[in-house]
Amino acid sequence: MEDKKLAEQLLKKYSDAKATPKEIEQVENWYNSYEGKNRVLSQHQKAIIERRMRINLQQHIQQKPEIKTALLRNNSFLQIAASIILVCSIGLAWWKIGSHPQQKLQPTLLTSSTQVNEKKTIILTDGSEITLSPSSRLSYPAKFATSFREIVLEEGEAFFKIAHEEKRPFNVQLPGKLYTKVLGTSFTIRAFKASNSLNISVSTGKVAVGNKSQVFGTLTKGQQITYDKNKGTAIISQTPVPDTRIAFESINLRQALQKLEYIYSIKIELAPASLGDLGCTATFHSKQKPEEILTIICSLYNLKYESNPAHQSFKIYK
Template sequence: MTEEQAKELLQKYLDQQASPQEQKKVEEWYATLQAKDVVLSADRKAAIGAQMFANLQIAMHGKPERGKVFKLQSFIRIAAAVFFIITIGISVWKLNTNVVSENQVTVVTGSTQKKRITLSDGSVVLLGPSAKLCYPKAFASNSRHIALKEGEVFFDIAHQEKRPFTVHTSAGVDIKVLGTSFKVKSYQDNKQLEVVVVTGKVAVSNQKGNLATLVKDEFLTYDKNDGRAAIRKIKASAFIKFAFDGANLDQVISKLQYVYSIKILLNDTALGKLKTTASFSSKQSPEEILDIICSLHHLRFNASKNHKTFNIYR
């Protein structure tokens, strides 16, 4: 049952037009909600209290229907229903949203303000002016979900292969990544949503399915009105830095493959245990980085004709 259907049923309950089965359903729901430990802020509790009081005042001072006296039972019933209307909205909101939880954090920037946020997984988010972002204090063990409500935001996502990262937008478009950096621009008063990939690869989708898979330096525009997406190549102006402090070569290769959407092969699996300490920028080409890494370990590499596959060997 949707929140709107729940409200309609509760209105019938208040108007004493609900069937015995419907009355029982509402009372069971209310009893269940009473048993739950719903955590609310002081401001939210005050708002709920004020709304309950206002509705009860209207109910108590309204004209009695057909001479009926306003009894204590009706008062309790209305109080329960009014509180339930407010509480069920909170409960439905919690259950139907992957990002929202009791531990949710909402960050809003002013018209001239920028903010930098480090998420619990180490991912870095840069919010532009007039942006609104919602995220949990701690991500789930098997997934990472956040919601971009408004604005322009740059994401530098920590690579975690077993915990994909998804950005949900108010335009109904989702951006799913494993480990990369990209920018999303989505304002409610603008009919277009934009996604720019700086490094790595992202999958962009809406309710109908996948719109596109973008790689480094690709730019997608999505028309919110007709649901169409267009892709073009650009020269990204943003770069990220990534460092390795004693990481083994297998970990380094995994990171490079996601940053540049390339394939790197080792002709000897034992090479994957070699330790690497170095810092790089996505401004550098894969060849330049591999040349440095191979020099550190006295290795060599070659590239395929399309420069998408690299082999490292002694």
């Protein structure tokens, strides 16, 4: 292979899978000599190796698994070629992810914090309301994405009243790689760095709590979860429920009842369904039972309701 032109011709035959067994052995011996000297391969040489590797894999794809395993294990040339292909594939996948328009557009983040003796209320663009207790810090986007809502409670305590959106969940990232996921509810999070535990208590609705590997549980009204940062364990227990305002402002009856269904984990049927088009503006409190709220709503429209024995399913009718 001293003659450069002959070497190039041989490499081309090898890359096109037209080389004879003897020529293949010659090229691979040449490659192994490079490997032994720890030389850096050129992009052209890597491309040849990659193409040849693809051909070899295609030729052996129909063989038994143990033959293919032995082939890759005993041939250092194929091992390194496979590594090159793997790196190329990973690079391509990363490029595709990085070039996605939604990945490129990073939202503008805003930060709000409180001093030792200060409280602060923040109204988000979706109408959600967050009240920060003293010595707390929160990060949130100036505008939420179209498919999800997410903020970060970096430190402290906050009370959340999340606007209900069925198709756009609301996530709160917490210290210790924990998260909460809700649709529309109210809850309190206590997450001080100096404390060994993190606490989440639910006033209305449902809150799922977990990390990337597991979900610790879905909390409902009157439940709380205490997470031990050191042990990585969580305990769910009952807790007193603070009174929270439930406001229906310039929405229809169907939307109002959907919110009640979520807040109280109940089912409400309208008969006929067209009753849902009625307008609804009213204010209630979370300490009120759903029967009490439905009684008031029905009195406004001269309607009636009935429920099952467990008071988990209701029907509103004329």
